[in-house]
Amino acid sequence: MHLFKGIIPVNKLAYDFIQKIFNKNPGFLCVLGNTETGKIPGISAAGANPAITDYTPPADLELLYYGKCKSIPGVPITPDGIPTPAIITLAAKTIADIPVFGVNGGLRALPLGPYIELGGAPGESILNGASLSNVKNVFERAIVIGKNFSKAFDYLVIGESIAGGTTTALAVMMAMGINASGKVSSSMSFNPHDLKNEIIRTAFKNLKLKQGGLKHDPLKAIELVGDPIQPVCAGLAIGATSGIPVILAGGTQMAAVVSIISVLEEPALENIAIGTTRWLIEDRSSDLQGLIKEIREIPILAINLNFSVFEEPGLRAYEEGVVKEGVGAGGMSISAIVKSGGKITLDDIYEGILKIYKNFKGKL
Amino acid sequence: MHLFKGIIPVNKLAYDFIQKIFNKNPGFLCVLGNTETGKIPGISAAGANPAITDYTPPADLELLYYGKCKSIPGVPITPDGIPTPAIITLAAKTIADIPVFGVNGGLRALPLGPYIELGGAPGESILNGASLSNVKNVFERAIVIGKNFSKAFDYLVIGESIAGGTTTALAVMMAMGINASGKVSSSMSFNPHDLKNEIIRTAFKNLKLKQGGLKHDPLKAIELVGDPIQPVCAGLAIGATSGIPVILAGGTQMAAVVSIISVLEEPALENIAIGTTRWLIEDRSSDLQGLIKEIREIPILAINLNFSVFEEPGLRAYEEGVVKEGVGAGGMSISAIVKSGGKITLDDIYEGILKIYKNFKGKL
Numbered sequence: 167m168h169l170f171k172g173i174i175p176v177n178k179l180a181y182d183f184i185q186k187i188f189n190k191n192p193g194f195l196c197v198l199g200n201t202e203t204g205k206i207p208g209i210s211a212a213g214a215n216p217a218i219t220d221y222t223p224p225a226d227l228e229l230l231y232y233g234k235c236k237s238i239p240g241v242p243i244t245p246d247g248i249p250t251p252a253i254i255t256l257a258a259k260t261i262a263d264i265p266v267f268g269v270n271g272g273l274r275a276l277p278l279g280p281y282i283e284l285g286g287a288p289g290e291s292i293l294n295g296a297s298l299s300n301v302k303n304v305f306e307r308a309i310v311i312g313k314n315f316s317k318a319f320d321y322l323v324i325g326e327s328i329a330g331g332t333t334t335a336l337a338v339m340m341a342m343g344i345n346a347s348g349k350v351s352s353s354m355s356f357n358p359h360d361l362k363n364e365i366i367r368t369a370f371k372n373l374k375l376k377q378g379g380l381k382h383d384p385l386k387a388i389e390l391v392g393d394p395i396q397p398v399c400a401g402l403a404i405g406a407t408s409g410i411p412v413i414l415a416g417g418t419q420m421a422a423v424v425s426i427i428s429v430l431e432e433p434a435l436e437n438i439a440i441g442t443t444r445w446l447i448e449d450r451s452s453d454l455q456g457l458i459k460e461i462r463e464i465p466i467l468a469i470n471l472n473f474s475v476f477e478e479p480g481l482r483a484y485e486e487g488v489v490k491e492g493v494g495a496g497g498m499s500i501s502a503i504v505k506s507g508g509k510i511t512l513d514d515i516y517e518g519i520l521k522i523y524k525n526f527k528g529k530l
Numbered sequence: 531m532h533l534f535k536g537i538i539p540v541n542k543l544a545y546d547f548i549q550k551i552f553n554k555n556p557g558f559l560c561v562l563g564n565t566e567t568g569k570i571p572g573i574s575a576a577g578a579n580p581a582i583t584d585y586t587p588p589a590d591l592e593l594l595y596y597g598k599c600k601s602i603p604g605v606p607i608t609p610d611g612i613p614t615p616a617i618i619t620l621a622a623k624t625i626a627d628i629p630v631f632g633v634n635g636g637l638r639a640l641p642l643g644p645y646i647e648l649g650g651a652p653g654e655s656i657l658n659g660a661s662l663s664n665v666k667n668v669f670e671r672a673i674v675i676g677k678n679f680s681k682a683f684d685y686l687v688i689g690e691s692i693a694g695g696t697t698t699a700l701a702v703m704m705a706m707g708i709n710a711s712g713k714v715s716s717s718m719s720f721n722p723h724d725l726k727n728e729i730i731r732t733a734f735k736n737l738k739l740k741q742g743g744l745k746h747d748p749l750k751a752i753e754l755v756g757d758p759i760q761p762v763c764a765g766l767a768i769g770a771t772s773g774i775p776v777i778l779a780g781g782t783q784m785a786a787v788v789s790i791i792s793v794l795e796e797p798a799l800e801n802i803a804i805g806t807t808r809w810l811i812e813d814r815s816s817d818l819q820g821l822i823k824e825i826r827e828i829p830i831l832a833i834n835l836n837f838s839v840f841e842e843p844g845l846r847a848y849e850e851g852v853v854k855e856g857v858g859a860g861g862m863s864i865s866a867i868v869k870s871g872g873k874i875t876l877d878d879i880y881e882g883i884l885k886i887y888k889n890f891k892g893k894l
Contacts, residue, residue, distance in 0.1 A: 193682060231674055265678035270647070280671040283634070283647040307644040310595055314629035318557055318682035 170503050172512040176447055176455065176466035183439045183465035186411050189507045190320035194255075194264050194415075194498060195402055196230065197326045198223035198281070199271035199394030201289030201297060204330025208361050211244040211353040211488065212329035219329035224277035226252040226327040226493045227268040230259060233522075236278035241526050244353065248483045249523065254471070254495035255325070257518030261510055262502035264323070269311070269402070271328070272298070272394025284308055284398060292337055292369040292391045301389045305397040312405020322406045323441065323501050325415040325494020326395045335422035337366045337391035342425050343378025344460055349453040350418040355487035357451035366391070384426040395419070400426040407437040413467075414438060415497020417446040417490065421457040428462050439465035441497030444472070445490040469499040475516055481523055534867050536876040540811055540819065540830035547803040547829035550775050553871045554684035558619075558628050558779075558862060559766055560594065561690045562587035562645070563635035563758030565653030565661060568694025572725050575608040575717040575852065576693035583693035588641035590616040590691040590857045591632040594623060597886075600642035605890050608717065612847045613887065618835070618859035619689070621882030625874055626866035628687070633675070633766070635692070636662070636758030648672055648762060656701055656733040656755045665753045669761035676769020686770045687805065687865050689779040689858020690759040697726045699786035701755035704730060706789050707742025708824055713817040714782040719851035721815035730755070748790040759783070764790040771801040777831075778802060779861025781810040781854065785821040792826050803829035805861030808836070809854040833863040839880055845887055 168188045175181050200223065203209070205216040213219035222242040225235040229252045235241055242250040259266055268277055272286035286304040289297040315322055332350040339346035348359050370376070373390050380387040388396045400423050403412045414420040420440050427434050446454060447468045458466060473484040484490070502510050532552045539545050564587065567573070569580040577583035586606040589599040593616045599605055606614040623630055632641055636650035650668040653661040679686055696714040703710035712723050734740070737754050744751040752760045764787050767776045778784040784804050791798050810818060811832045822828060837848040848854070866874050 191681070193678075263681065265681040267675075267678060276649075278649075280646060280648050280675045282644060284644050285640075285642075311631075311644045314557075314631060315682075317555070317627065317629040318679075 179465035193319035202291035251495035308401025309405035316409030334393035341387035351452035415494035543829035557683035566655035615859035672765025673769035680773030698757035705751035715816035779858035
């Protein structure tokens with residue numbers, strides 16, 4: 167059995183999944199979206215301020231393509247100046263030579279680079295009525311793309327960049343009757359559960375939606391209270407698992423994607439794992455494992471990144487619970503190590519991150 | 531040495547190229563575009579009438595994805611009701627299980643399905659000033675996508691769907707000083723060389739452009755008198771050949787792409803072949819081989835399709851020189867046979883085409 171230093175098999179199913187992808191050739195799909203929900207003050211740290219979060223997803227993708235952002239100067243940062251997890255993804259991608267394809271789930275600001283278009287639109291605020299339109303079409307187009315990529319790679323890593331995604335993940339899971347309150351993660355070190363619950367309470371009341379009221383209709387749940395990355399991640403994964411394994415690379419947002427898939431195409435989950443970070447797994451303010459157990463147990467893997475190896479405060483801050491995950495950082499780090507059969511180590515990834523960080527430090 | 535019944539090695543270099551792709555796993559990129567040039571009456575048969583040619587490229591792509599068009603009823607046809615060569619591509623794609631990705635070079639009507647977006651715009655009429663904008667950005671984004679796909683497939687097949695593409699191909703080659711007059715092909719059985727020459731004469735005069743005046747600046751030539759598929763096909767091929775071979779699947783339009791590449795990234799041509807049809811090679815009104823010899827000799831392969839095997843007049847018409855090529859029909863048929871190591875034969879492709887044709891016959 168292949169095990170890798172640096173990769174934590176979070177549950178028993180993880181062991182088998184690692185064997186499936188050992189030494190195999192992955193592709194990375196980075197799904198991008200915006201919602202007005204993500205701009206509610208106090209909801210997200212995926213940008214220096216709420217207005218600029220429109221540019222965080224395209225800037226993350228540009229960073230992965232070109233090693234530098236085009237839509238903004240420097241790289242996306244939290245309000246405290248902590249850099250985007252895309253620097254981790256970029257390090258993993260570069261070292262392991264994993265190709266990246268951006269996918270537009272629904273963006274306000276388009277990437278200044280190539281991307282896959284599925285006809286989606288950005289989300290409104292769930293406080294002001296239905297969040298999304300055209301969900302079914304986007305979902306079906308994502309299935310086509312997922313199926314096509316299943317003939318291109320040995321497995322797919324599917325990540326996301328969207329501000330406020332854990333709030334819309336919570337909302338969709340609650341609409342589907344999953345006991346998710348207090349269990350979703352946050353890009354901030356203090357997880358604003360009360361604010362999230364309050365927003366969702368108001369949204370559900372306005373929409374006359376009951377908890378569990380859309381147990382069997384996830385696309386409707388997405389339309390009402392979801393976000394643009396959800397139908398795309400679900401569709402890509404369902405399409406791809408017709409032929410190959412899939413890593414949903416993210417935290418509790420991916421639990422919402424798993425819950426959507428569990429209703430629309432349950433057998434696909436046989437071939438899906440969650441790949442995330444140690445920060446996410448050890449986070450006491452959220453419960454990814456509990457969520458996944460409640461929905462349907464699938465493999466969970468975590469990359470054992472520990473940024474106390476760094477001297478730079480902007481990187482060490484990750485150890486205080488800021489950011490934690492995003493842009494497929496965990497799943498891509500795992501894939502870099504497994505693709506190389508263990509030749510690539512955590513130290514290689516750290517070295518890559520430091521180089522990228524130093525390159526941008528003056529500009530943050 | 532592997533040779534295949536049904537595939538014609540048109541020149542000596544073709545033999546080696548076939549060995550390179552023997553039994554390998556290809557992906558198909560279908561590049562779509564529109565120009566107002568393509569709507570000049572008498573220029574193109576890629577649509578029942580000039581106005582509807584806006585819908586031919588998206589409809590071709592939808593046919594490949596879904597086995598039916600969504601943007602139009604039935605399938606794209608010539609003014610005489612002869613069906614699009616995409617039915618050949620669909621047969622080859624289906625039999626050999628080759629995944630298709632649409633790429634928007636610059637469309638007036640977007641596909642009702644997924645596609646790769648590069649930020650291009652449709653072309654104006656070359657009679658009214660510069661044809662295109664944003665050419666350099668689109669070209670560079672295509673390189674990124676080509677590079678990424680080089681890590682996904684063993685080789686790439688790059689095809690096109692655009693009405694009037696041989697006229698803009700001729701214009702670009704003439705701007706680059708290639709002696710192409712009277713040598714480009716046509717989707718009609720009567721090749722309107724005089725009309726094409728007259729259009730180009732007028733366009734060059736309006737733009738104060740001389741034959742050969744842009745010998746060293748193909749992107750400028752595309753901007754002034756080209757079309758949206760040209761920078762995309764060139765960029766995709768240049769990006770992909772950093773790692774894998776490429777088949778430019780098309781007729782004399784691809785000679786223009788070869789001439790563009792020969793200036794921008796000449797070494798890429800070491801890894802590029804043209805894959806086309808017997809109809810194109812045997813066409814007495816055009817001269818693909820002559821063009822390629824003048825630009826730079828690269829392998830040319832042709833599929834030995836002969837539609838006199840059919841009883842259906844709509845298919846037999848291909849033997850009278852209508853359509854001839856398009857939507858990667860030749861290159862995809864070649865790839866289907868080579869991918870299977872010869873297990874897939876011309877008869878299998880005929881059978882697939884007939885099934886598709888019969889399915890649509892009532893709707894044409």
